[in-house]
Amino acid sequence: MSFESLNLNRQLLINVKKNGYEKPTPIQRATIPLVLSGQDVLGCAQTGTGKTAAFALPILQRLMQKMPAEDEPRVIRALILTPTRELAQQIYDNFVSYGEKTRVVSCVLYGGVNQLKQVEALHRGADVVIACPGRLLDLMNQGYVHLENVGIFVLDEADRMLDMGFIHDVKRIAACVPQRRQTLLFSATMPAEVEKLAMEVLHNPKVVKVNPVSSPVEAIDQCLYYVDKANKKHLLASLLGGSEVENCLVFSRTKHGVDRIVRELKRAGIDAVGIHGDKTQSQRQTALNRFKSGDCRVMVATDIAARGLDIAGLSHVINYDQPMEPEAYIHRIGRTGRAGHTGTAISFCCIDEVKQLAQVEKLIGRPIPRRESEWPMTVFTPTEPKPRLPRGERPAQVTMRGEAAEKPRPTRRAEERAPRGGAAGKGTAPQPRRSRMPERTAREGVQPAADRKMPLPVQRVNRRRSRG
Numbered sequence: 001m002s003f004e005s006l007n008l009n010r011q012l013l014i015n016v017k018k019n020g021y022e023k024p025t026p027i028q029r030a031t032i033p034l035v036l037s038g039q040d041v042l043g044c045a046q047t048g049t050g051k052t053a054a055f056a057l058p059i060l061q062r063l064m065q066k067m068p069a070e071d072e073p074r075v076i077r078a079l080i081l082t083p084t085r086e087l088a089q090q091i092y093d094n095f096v097s098y099g100e101k102t103r104v105v106s107c108v109l110y111g112g113v114n115q116l117k118q119v120e121a122l123h124r125g126a127d128v129v130i131a132c133p134g135r136l137l138d139l140m141n142q143g144y145v146h147l148e149n150v151g152i153f154v155l156d157e158a159d160r161m162l163d164m165g166f167i168h169d170v171k172r173i174a175a176c177v178p179q180r181r182q183t184l185l186f187s188a189t190m191p192a193e194v195e196k197l198a199m200e201v202l203h204n205p206k207v208v209k210v211n212p213v214s215s216p217v218e219a220i221d222q223c224l225y226y227v228d229k230a231n232k233k234h235l236l237a238s239l240l241g242g243s244e245v246e247n248c249l250v251f252s253r254t255k256h257g258v259d260r261i262v263r264e265l266k267r268a269g270i271d272a273v274g275i276h277g278d279k280t281q282s283q284r285q286t287a288l289n290r291f292k293s294g295d296c297r298v299m300v301a302t303d304i305a306a307r308g309l310d311i312a313g314l315s316h317v318i319n320y321d322q323p324m325e326p327e328a329y330i331h332r333i334g335r336t337g338r339a340g341h342t343g344t345a346i347s348f349c350c351i352d353e354v355k356q357l358a359q360v361e362k363l364i365g366r367p368i369p370r371r372e373s374e375w376p377m378t379v380f381t382p383t384e385p386k387p388r389l390p391r392g393e394r395p396a397q398v399t400m401r402g403e404a405a406e407k408p409r410p411t412r413r414a415e416e417r418a419p420r421g422g423a424a425g426k427g428t429a430p431q432p433r434r435s436r437m438p439e440r441t442a443r444e445g446v447q448p449a450a451d452r453k454m455p456l457p458v459q460r461v462n463r464r465r466s467r468g
């Protein structure tokens with residue numbers, strides 16, 4: 001089957017060719033006609049299958065059929081929600097490339113960066129908005145975004161959105177989108193919560209299933225090394241030193257782990273960049289750009305980079321730590337072996353991770369072939385978790401200079417016994433409670449609403465009109 005037979009218009013066919021796509025992938029063959037006919041779609045598609053073009057091309061075509069006149073203001077007609085900033089940026093880049101010379105304007109909204117440019121893009125007007133839920137809600141609350149004209153609503157990576165605690169945000173956003181709309185929901189896995197969400201947001205959807213998540217792409221060569229925790233760094237450096245590793249994405253379970261691995265690799269003379277949720281968005285984007293451009297051939301990441309990221313020609317993925325959830329294994333290794341290329345996924349497993357490995361192998365339905373290295377496993381006793389002392393008995397933290405960083409916090413009981421107005425003693429005035437930034441706002445680096453000095457929203461006029 002060719003793209004021509006999918007009834008895409010001439011400009012989109014030219015753009016598809018420019019991207020080097022010759023034939024539609026299975027998800028594109030199944031989804032494009034459904035979206036063009038206005039159907040709701042529930043897509044269960046493995047990452048790297050060409051899912052973005054499967055919804056972006058028909059959305060562009062539908063928007064092109066009803067373009068506003070030159071003098072009419074642009075309103076948001078398609079909204080795509082996605083869980084991570086990098087994925088939002090990637091989908092936006094795809095929309096720009098697939099939509100070249102179509103007059104359809106796209107805009108991307110995510111946290112961790114100043115909102116000014118995003119607000120300016122909204123002022124100029126956009127037909128398509130690709131957004132992470134947190135920043136979108138923030139801009140909606142400030143009156144910069146209005147969704148009353150959205151006719152196509154896409155929830156990408158719905159299961160990931162649930163994982164990241166976005167479900168309430170998603171529901172709040174969905175409630176602001178008109179009921180009469182076309183909804184497309186994509187998810188690599190279909191846990192019960194995603195099915196429940198699907199029932200709430202979709203109307204008579206057509207179900208499209210392509211390669212369920214429990215079957216990792218066949219093109220990926222998988223193998224596993226049993227290795228002690230302390231020797232993982234040596235094994236990693238030796239593998240990365242090999243000539244067959246062109247570029248490699250290394251997954252660690254924790255943010256500290258990412259920083260430590262990057263340090264150790266640099267010490268071993270291997271340049272590496274790190275990416276995790278505590279880095280600023282500009283650090284994350286710079287690291288990703290260096291890695292994607294080939295300037296640095298090793299990127300170490302938490303599972304933040306496990307989903308959706310498209311790194312052209314990634315030759316290796318290394319699971320330095322076993323993932324907490326077995327599904328993450330499929331997503332991690334899915335960064336390689338994309339778009340018809342082959343790839344290698346190497347996993348490390350120490351004695352503390354044997355249980356997680358068993359879960360991964362159960363999910364994929366077969367054992368991962370073992371390999372041996374010069375650092376075989378020698379520790380067979382799992383590490384005992386350290387017992388945690390009750391709060392009041394924990395030693396004070398000590399700074400680099402050897403001073404106590406802060407007094408040990410009193411136990412809850414002691415706090416309860418303290419008189420109201422503070423435990424500091426007689427005559428102390430009660431201290432006002434410090435307001436806390438909501439956790440996600442803090443993570444995305446957004447200022448609290450009261451501190452913002454932003455230009456007035458331009459779309460106020462529309463909003464007043466729509467409220468009647």
Ligand code: AMP
Pocket residue numbers: 020021022023024025028047048049050051052053308310338339
């Ligand atoms: P996605 O699953 O949308 O992230 O796409 C994965 C990769 O497949 C991206 O690099 C796309 O550029 C590429 N791709 C998408 N559709 C096609 C196609 N029909 N033929 C070849 N490559 C494609």
